Structure formats: structure tokens, C-alpha cells
Amino acid sequence: MLIGELADRTGVSARALRHYDRLGLLPSRRRSNRYRDFPDHTVERVRRIRLLLDIGLDLDAAKRLLPCFADDGQLAPCQTARRALADQVQALDRSITAMRQARTMLLDALDQWPVEPTAAQRP
């Protein structure tokens, strides 16, 4: 399929797909007119990439983990995947902690402020 169709079927922009392709994350051949031609299973492959990106990994890590996916879409427990995921859990923990602290600081500041009367409060 052409890149436009792949974009439609995955919800990922053609620009992003070209980006993944240039980094070697997608299996694409070219037609005689130089248009990229993706096999059907690329739809699933893109979904896997987005899954990995969504959990906070970068494209470099995603590239290394793509071979760890089994045919059923499950991430297999290869050594690479295990370490990457474990590391990412810790990274997420650190980020979450930092963001919760920031959130607390903000709420404290807001709580200490007097409430400004607004016309909208009396309908």
C-alpha cells in the first residue's frame, strides 16, 4: 500500500511514517515511480512502534525492540526487551514522582491564594 493509505489506517501522519522509514523501522520497497510500497503487515508494525513510543521509549529503543514482538503481537521476553522495559519502569517512576511533587507545589500555591469574586459565580 502507499504511504497515504498506511497513514489513514494507522492514524499516524505520512510525515511520521517517512521519518520511521528513514530510520529503518519500516519495511518498504519502492515502486517504479519511487513511491514507497508497504506490505499489509506494516499496519501492525506501526501500531507496535506507537505502543512503544506511548510508553515513553524513543525510536531508537523501539527499533531494537521490534524484533522482540511475536506474531500474536505480544512482546516476547527476550533479554533486550526485559531490560528496556524494566529501565523504562524506573524512568517512569522518577518522572511521575517529579510531576506529583510539582503538582503538589502548584496546588499549595493556589490554595493559599484568596478566591477572587467573579461575576460568573453569581448567575
Place this chain on the structure above:
Amino acid sequence: MLIGELADRTGVSARALRHYDRLGLLPSRRRSNRYRDFPDHTVERVRRIRLLLDIGLDLDAAKRLLPCFADDGQLAPCQTARRALADQVQALDRSITAMRQARTMLLDALDQWPVEPTAAQRP
């Protein structure tokens, strides 16, 4: 004071300080030799900038909020600050939620995997 001293006293790199300066967040005059010359209170100003960055705001928002700080270092409840902070709390909430979901996904995947015996496990 010169930029090196400001960097030392704030723990912020000179490069970052020049960046803030170029964006108009720092009050700096120039000496005859073109060296930046910061007044003493810039130390506190930099701390405020870092505080705002630490809670997830960007330099653009920081620039708008700096005038909202009172002399005692407290962020005053001006309309601008109130909205910015409230918005940021929501942004943090969204990010935290997303990261926790990602964390859960990772742990679920890791839990389903068999434990690989390692030499290091038997000392």
C-alpha cells in the same frame, strides 16, 4: 556580577543564563568590555525561573509569570498566574495519568514473562 559568578551562585550553567538573557528574562547591563553585568537580585530571579521550569512550564510562560512574584518570593495571585498554574495542574494530571498507564502496561508485560534463571541469583 559577571555571568560566571551568577552561574556558580545559582547552579545554572552560563549557557543557560545567556539563553534566558537573550529571551529577555534577565535584567542585564553590559560593561564597557561587553561583558554582561547582573545586579544581585538576579540570583533570586534565576531561582524563580528554575522553579517555574521545574513545575513543567516553559520559558515563555516563565517570562509572563515573573512579574507576578512578590518581593518575598511568593507568587502573587494575579490572574495570569492563577490561570497558568491551574492549567499546568491539569496538564500534569494528564501526563501523570498517561505515565501511570504506561507503567502498568510495562509491569503487566513483565509479570507475564517467565523468570530467567541467572547465575547471579545463586551467589
Place this chain on the structure above:
DNA sequence: GAAACCGTAACGGAGCGTAACGGTTA
């Protein structure tokens, strides 16, 4: 004259968005 500061300019990085310009095809 070296060491230690200061300055500006500019590339790099992550993941694309967004032109800008041009070929292709229905």
C-alpha cells in the same frame, strides 16, 4: 605569555509539523 574569564555564532538532539518545489497519475 599562559590561565581563566568573557563574547557570539552555530550545530546537535527527538519527533515530527510545515512549507516549498516538483514529479506522477487517475
Place this chain on the structure above:
DNA sequence: CTAACCGTTACGCTCCGTTACGGTTT
């Protein structure tokens, strides 16, 4: 002919780190 795709540069964005090159001061 035109609309709708496709292609390849290449700059922009965020917050600086990091050269690279050069003047200033001690």
C-alpha cells in the same frame, strides 16, 4: 487540465550542551 497523491530537501520548535573561534583580564 486539474486534483490528489507521491517524492525530497530543509527549516522550526524546546532548552540548552558543546564545540569553535576570538577578545579581555589577571
